[in-house]
Amino acid sequence: MTFRQKHLLGIEPLAPDEITTLLDLADHYVSLNRGEHKHSDVLTGRTQINMFFENSTRTQASFEIAGKRLGADVMSMAMQASSIKKGETLIDTALTLNAMHPDLLVVRHPHSGAVNLLAEKVNCAVLNAGDGRHEHPTQALLDALTIRRAKGRLHRLTIAICGDIAHSRVARSNLMLLGKMENRIRLIGPPTLMPARIAEFGVEVYDDMREGLQDADVVMMLRLQRERMDGGFIPSEREYYHRYGLDEEKLSFAKPDAIVMHPGPMNRGVEIDGTLADDINRSVIQEQVEMGVAVRMAAMDLLARNHGGAS
Numbered sequence: 001m002t003f004r005q006k007h008l009l010g011i012e013p014l015a016p017d018e019i020t021t022l023l024d025l026a027d028h029y030v031s032l033n034r035g036e037h038k039h040s041d042v043l044t045g046r047t048q049i050n051m052f053f054e055n056s057t058r059t060q061a062s063f064e065i066a067g068k069r070l071g072a073d074v075m076s077m078a079m080q081a082s083s084i085k086k087g088e089t090l091i092d093t094a095l096t097l098n099a100m101h102p103d104l105l106v107v108r109h110p111h112s113g114a115v116n117l118l119a120e121k122v123n124c125a126v127l128n129a130g131d132g133r134h135e136h137p138t139q140a141l142l143d144a145l146t147i148r149r150a151k152g153r154l155h156r157l158t159i160a161i162c163g164d165i166a167h168s169r170v171a172r173s174n175l176m177l178l179g180k181m182e183n184r185i186r187l188i189g190p191p192t193l194m195p196a197r198i199a200e201f202g203v204e205v206y207d208d209m210r211e212g213l214q215d216a217d218v219v220m221m222l223r224l225q226r227e228r229m230d231g232g233f234i235p236s237e238r239e240y241y242h243r244y245g246l247d248e249e250k251l252s253f254a255k256p257d258a259i260v261m262h263p264g265p266m267n268r269g270v271e272i273d274g275t276l277a278d279d280i281n282r283s284v285i286q287e288q289v290e291m292g293v294a295v296r297m298a299a300m301d302l303l304a305r306n307h308g309g310a311s
């Protein structure tokens with residue numbers, strides 16, 4: 001097994017062989033999860049604490065199920081009700097929890113870099129469940145596993161990432177992962193939602209869907225991250241859907257067997273046509289959710305091994 005990390009803070013520090021190790025182990029957990037007895041004991045006796053400072057449905061549920069299936073004692077903190085509301089800092093909260101000897105801390109935070117800072121202050125493994133616009137490593141890994149299973153490989157594919165690139169940690173982590181695995185990456189979206197100087201990162205940039213989707217193997221749609229916008233980035237949702245929303249007609253420019261992805265939560269009729277999102281012949285959105293549990297099990301399993309019982 002090649003996985004040298006003590007934390008999973010982002011895709012940036014991962015080498016391609018570590019990504020492959022994690023995805024191979026996740027494949028094993030997909031089989032376990034599809035069986036009747038979904039239990040393993042690799043985290044028995046370990047304590048996992050989930051701290052979500054931002055709303056989450058699938059990521060939080062998925063980390064919780066993943067930990068339980070591996071036999072860990074799992075606690076999800078209700079951050080709205082915690083002492084953070086009384087003014088306690090993130091670091092004080094982390095130190096308080098650290099004193100209770102957790103083995104795994106899963107953290108989502110609205111500020112980019114907050115999870116890395118926290119990881120410096122605690123003794124256990126820290127998993128980033130999304131920090132601001134920075135990284136969302138388990139999302140990129142679950143996307144990679146979904147692509148690898150659907151396409152039979154994770155290299156030399158043409159992958160279009162579409163929509164609100166500028167505010168998206170999902171796009172950032174995916175860009176790094178898919179780049180490390182030597183894929184051709186196209187970013188499609190309005191110039192107002194495209195990070196400055198992004199073309200320097202070896203990606204192709206388009207503001208026209210039909211041009212950008214040409215011959216794509218994978219079409220990854222992103223949510224409009226309104227909570228991270230502080231002005232008029234798009235004229236109107238109607239106009240946005242017209243130009244950038246994925247429907248059958250725009251998808252017809254991609255390869256006939258192209259898969260459609262979305263990390264959720266989706267705005268139907270804004271980023272994607274609802275019928276297309278539900279079309280099991282094209283859309284792998286539900287598979288992404290399924291892969292999310294397996295990838296999180298693999299990540300926590302590998303990190304727990306690297307912490308070798310010390311907590």
Ligand code: NCD
Nearest residue numbers: 059130136170223263264265
């Ligand atoms: C993403 C996130 O939180 O960054 N969602 C998720 O984890 N499934 C994407 C989003 O919120 O649009």
